[in-house]
Amino acid sequence: MIEQKGILFILSGPSGVGKGTVRKSLFEKDTELRYSISTTTRPIREGEKEGVDYFYRSKNEFEEMIENNQLLEYAQYVGNYYGTPRQYVEETLDAGKDVFLEIEVQGALQVKENFPEGVFIFLSPPSLEELKNRIVSRGTETESLVMNRLKAAKEEIELMDAYDYVVVNDQVSRAVDKVQAIVKSEHCKRERVASQYKKLLEVSES
Ligand SMILES: Nc1nc2c(ncn2[C@@H]2O[C@H](COP(=O)(O)OP(=O)(O)O)[C@@H](O)[C@H]2O)c(=O)[nH]1
Numbered sequence: 452m453i454e455q456k457g458i459l460f461i462l463s464g465p466s467g468v469g470k471g472t473v474r475k476s477l478f479e480k481d482t483e484l485r486y487s488i489s490t491t492t493r494p495i496r497e498g499e500k501e502g503v504d505y506f507y508r509s510k511n512e513f514e515e516m517i518e519n520n521q522l523l524e525y526a527q528y529v530g531n532y533y534g535t536p537r538q539y540v541e542e543t544l545d546a547g548k549d550v551f552l553e554i555e556v557q558g559a560l561q562v563k564e565n566f567p568e569g570v571f572i573f574l575s576p577p578s579l580e581e582l583k584n585r586i587v588s589r590g591t592e593t594e595s596l597v598m599n600r601l602k603a604a605k606e607e608i609e610l611m612d613a614y615d616y617v618v619v620n621d622q623v624s625r626a627v628d629k630v631q632a633i634v635k636s637e638h639c640k641r642e643r644v645a646s647q648y649k650k651l652l653e654v655s656e657s
């Protein structure tokens with residue numbers, strides 16, 4: 452029997468492209484997906500909450516999690532650690548529920564090594580100019596950090612072809628519709644495989 456585990460979806464792409472915005476909007480519409488909250492050493496921003504946006508940890512605590520193999524993936528990004536707690540993802544998938552990760556590109560590549568059956572979605576900006584506008588207009592970064600993030604973005608864009616899907620975030624609602632369509636289509640694909648498998652077994656047993 453094919454195991455009915457949940458599907459792991461990974462939304463990735465450069466900082467400022469709109470991953471958080473698209474993910475939040477998606478979760479207002481899709482209550483079946485489970486969001487994996489990341490752990491980070493970056494300082495909490497105004498309006499963010501512990502255990503909602505991130506689990507905020509010290510560098511020592513984070514490094515202990517790495518040593519204890521408690522992270523599915525982790526990356527250093529513009530001076531801070533970010534990582535996906537392993538237990539939540541594994542338990543939720545085992546319970547047959549889909550898990551959604553929103554992470555940067557280095558981490559997504561690590562997940563691809565451990566979970567090649569995951570569904571990898573690259574969120575692309577319409578242009579680099581527009582990406583810069585979004586990072587600047589969000590107003591959370593100093594000028595030198597904006598330049599760091601843009602430099603990282605150019606390197607990240609080169610890794611786009613490792614992904615299963617590319618979604619351009621021109622308008623948030625359109626990008627959300629496309630991600631929802633991907634989720635639906637992956638479910639249909641899985642159901643087709645499961646039903647064909649069942650059919651073949653019935654034939655071979657009769
Ligand atoms: N590898 C990895 N990246 C993460 C994780 N959580 C968040 N990120 C990414 O880290 C980058 C920086 O996140 P953050 O400081 O919240 O800034 P923002 O997403 O640009 O607002 C973004 O690209 C996030 O998607 C994680 O668990 N693992």
Ligand SMILES: Nc1ncnc2c1ncn2[C@@H]1O[C@H](COP(=O)(O)OP(=O)(O)O)[C@@H](O)[C@H]1O
Binds near residue numbers: 467471620
């Ligand atoms: N499709 C879009 N059109 C215009 N602005 C957008 C769009 N998507 C996101 N933004 C804006 O761009 C900025 C960065 O978005 P955010 O979700 O924080 O990106 P990320 O999580 O990828 O770093 C925010 O100010 C957000 O409101």
